Amino acid sequence: MSDDTGDIQALISQIARLPGLGPRSARRIVLQLIRKRSGQMAQLASLMSQVAENARECVICGNITEQETCSICRDDLRATGEICVVTDVADLWALERGRAFRGRYHVLGGSLSALDEVGPEELRIPDLVRRIPEEHVTEVILALAATVEGQTTAHYIAEALEGSGVTVTGLAQGVPIGGELDYLDDGTITAALRARRRI
Template structure:
């Protein structure tokens, strides 16, 4: 049976929402209905905020964090120049560590892990740029805060080998991160314990 045209755009909105992580078609439908009931209080401000972020959001040119300026607030903050550089797989991992509030250095976001199938090699992940940054900024410690998956650990060892040309100490997260676990899914206490108990790689 042919479906009627979506003249109001509601069905299109539901389909777009259902593509978001954690939302299937039923959850997306409930979310859209909830917003429709509170158009002025929720839907209109949300639409405006989405438009602004879509227009202004960009990757920080130094670390890869998401910001609305060329440099994110962390890279702009002189108090974060501690000599410690935390390498993470994704922006979600950076945000998770910031939520935990236990790290006061700076970050480097890889944007993934090494994967020949996905076409992600050292260049795509910015590993040569990372090595240059460690030398240029006189970084004393590089913390490889990658997930405990096989691909992430392979990437961590590759980075550690690449950084042997620098004088920086290379450490990695220790206790608290389960094998196969992803940082963004861990609670703040677990993340804090893992960061404090980091060990030399």
């Protein structure tokens, strides 16, 4: 805007580049931070530089951690012989919020894509294959997206694990909890019908 607010303008355009934000929301955020700058902004800045310095990927599973390995890989109670394969750390967090899975994870960090030159190496699939005997894994649960990329990746992993003696499973597909049939797409209804169960 004006020459003596260079840092403020730079901060706004940095924030506007974050996912889901734009110039308008960035301006609102920066104005609120400036109003409360003594408290909120300084705190946010120091947290951010701390995380920027300390956050790293767990060398075993790819989860985000502030140590060499993540708390899940360090927790002996979670050595259940089950590994849940997820695309992203966000998916891992979603599963942890559900508290349904008590085993360990393997974070791919993306999906196989010839177009973007993402191959098995980039997705740490060889690491996953190595973990099977090392951690006495009996079941690999592929919790990947129900998209073409996700399913391609799932097929590749299932093939890579063939002969390792591990059971490979995938998430059930069907009607989501609270879902009304009227609003579901045809693919989901067809999948749910095919996978129907006796009740």
